[in-house]
Amino acid sequence: xxxxxxxxGGLVQAGGSLRLSCAAxxxxxxxxxxxxxxxxxxxxxxxxxxxxTNGGRTYYSDSVKGRFTISRDNAKxxxxxxMNNLKPEDTAVYYCAGRGGSYYYIAPxxxxxWGQGTQVTVSS
Numbered sequence: 001x002x003x004x005x006x007x008x009g010g011l012v013q014a015g016g017s018l019r020l021s022c023a024a025x026x027x028x029x030x031x032x033x034x035x036x037x038x039x040x041x042x043x044x045x046x047x048x049x050x051x052x053t054n055g056g057r058t059y060y061s062d063s064v065k066g067r068f069t070i071s072r073d074n075a076k077x078x079x080x081x082x083m084n085n086l087k088p089e090d091t092a093v094y095y096c097a098g099r100g101g102s103y104y105y106i107a108p109x110x111x112x113x114w115g116q117g118t119q120v121t122v123s124s
Contacts, residue, residue: 008020009118
């Protein structure tokens with residue numbers, strides 16, 4: 001079983017940047033596709049980005065495309081989310097998640113394991 005721990009969240013002004021990290025332990029996650037999601041209170045968890053096992057393929061939601069970049073370092077068992085030009089509507093708890101097998105999933109229920117989340121707050 002893989003355990004995930006997110007870090008890097010915080011308070012930032014609109015237009016600023018943050019880099020989230022998600023460290024995996026328990027076993028290597030190099031054979032797993034990884035994703036980032038976010039959630040605000042009272043709303044469903046929302047897909048943000050996903051990355052294939054070797055990092056060669058990525059996919060983003062329309063709301064973050066061109067501003068966020070997902071990447072991974074399998075040697076460090078870590079996946080990242082670089083967030084630039086942040087907007088107040090990006091405020092949420094951000095979660096990383098993983099799944100074995102195919103990379104082509106955006107629904108949360110298709111991901112097998114999750115981190116505890118990290119809060120990102122963007123002030124206007």
